[in-house]
Amino acid sequence: MAPKRTAREPTPSAATTQASSTASVPAIPTKASLKAKDNQSPQEVALGIWQNYLDTTPQRTKLIDVFMSFLVVVGVLQFVYCVVAGNYPFNAFLSGFSSTVGQFVLTASLRIQTNGENKADFGELSPERAFADFVFGSLILHLFCINFIN
Amino acid sequence: MRWLLSFLLLGLLSVVQAVSSSGNKLLVVLEDLAEKSKYSKYIADLEGRGFSINYESPKSDKVALFELGERAYDHVLLLPTKAKGLGPALTPKLLLDFINAGGNILLTLSSSNPTPTSLVSLLLELDIHLPTDRNALVVDHFNYDTLSAAEKHDVVLVPRPDAIRPDVKNFFRGDGKGGDVIAFPRGVPQELGNTSPLLTPILRAPRTAYSYNPKDEGEAAEDPFGAGPQLSLITTMQARNSARFTVIGSAELLEDAWFDAKVKRSVGLGGVGTDAKSVKTANQAFAAEVTGWTFNEIGVLKVGKIEHYLNEAGVKSNITNPKIYRVKNDVTYEIEISEYSWDKWVPFTPQAGDVVQLEFSMLSPFHRLPLTPTTTTKNSTIYTTSFRLPDQHGIFNFKVNHKRPFLSNLEEKNTVTVRHFAHDEWPRSWVISGAWPWIAGIGATITGWVAFVALWLWSKPVPLKLTTSGKKIQ
Known part of the structure; x- marks a missing residue:
């Protein structure tokens, strides 16, 4: 449960940030949209977290x-x-x-x-x-x- | 030696004589001892049935219903008196006390002797109402005796009464062949209040009878006190303690003259009785039945032994009448009931359509079950029922509450405790197949835990390598 939860929680937030960023592209860039500029896909984020978990735990x-x-x-x-x-x-x-x-x-x-x-x-x-x-x-x-x- | 002989005689006496189930001391209250001769046959009947009779005048100093606070007599027969009152020894209060103490009273009224006011108030107390005219009597122009009352129509001829309900035993039907005629000469009718469940009429007036005051000058009775079956000719009241009180509207019914009399009925409604022959009245047998019922010679119930026991899976427990049961126990209840019939106890059988019932109750009945007769002994019937106790713990009563018209009241209560399941009386979990998935759940958890603990102890703690990249991600 614990690893899954840690893995899942960032995923929707990443998705929302993406959605909000696409919606507000012409608007003033927010903090979230600034962060999402790394151009990571959700899969990559999840994989990164998983790799990090395997490394550091x-x-x-x-x-x-x-x-x-x-x-x-x-x-x-x-x-x-x-x-x-x-x-x-x-x-x-x-x-x-x-x-x-x-x-x-x-x-x-x-x-x-x-x-x-x-x-x-x-x-x-x-x-x-x-x-x-x-x-x-x-x-x-x-x-x-x-x-x-x- | 002499006391032995007297005991023997006493024993013989009690064997020979038929006696009421509640004692044989009878007080007959009549104004004048000379009047005794009018009732000689009736009194001979009573003596023949084993009553020891004391005669007293209401004016006498010796008459007392109680002696040192106890009932002095078992039964009282009040014959009509001319006096306006019955004196200080027979006040309504004392008569009611006598009933409350379990004594039986047979009261006879007569239209020729106005009923004393003390008796009227006694009857009012019991919700029995007499006509306000002191001389009122029952008259029937269709069912009178043509031989003795061709003019006045005040000797009413009544057939033997039917049972008041099909499921009530009829003690007053004689041999049951029918055709008997009861002569009811110059009787005082009674009206019964609606509210008292203790009142039951034995004999009601025919449909065409009405209450009439002969002192009235008018040709027709205006606004009579009552008419038809509304009028009760013979009324009974059985108190809650089963003491019995009977009012016979006509004392003449008990007289020798009417025991022997031949009567011939008039032409009734619809031409009934046009070819009537003169027949002998059934008064003697009927009077014996009414008196016998009043003086506890018939219709008296007695409970013998009561047993209840555990009866799990058809195996009778050795312990009878335990104080405690468990919920959902299978239990059997037995009660032995006898009925007194003139001189002996006989097995009691309820009337067809009626049933003895057992209630298993805490405040209100959880079960009300019919009791079925299983065994019959020489003088009793044993009623049984088996049932499963309700799924409710508490203090319960096995209760038999048998109250029927003309039968003495039975109220038997046996209290038991019903406890809940003990901790080790529930079925084990593996017996219930529905529990298996969750047993497997516990099993999986425990096995997993054991494996985890083993792995934990076996594994060596690896020192944590904290890389800078890891910190970056966080």
């Missing part, structure tokens, strides 16, 4: 991102099934879906805490400690979900 953060996108797929599948096939038994849906969502949230926290660029915010907290918290929280979540699904 540590391997462990990439691992986290893979896991999170896996969770998004599992969560979407469960939700779609619930919409299509009905929510009986509801506690099973709640526990299955919330286990995925909860795991996603915990993993996102781990990603924030272990990110080298956030060192200023988590100076006290070592990545090992963050990982231990993550494992502890996940175990509680799994136990809760298994108990709740009965």
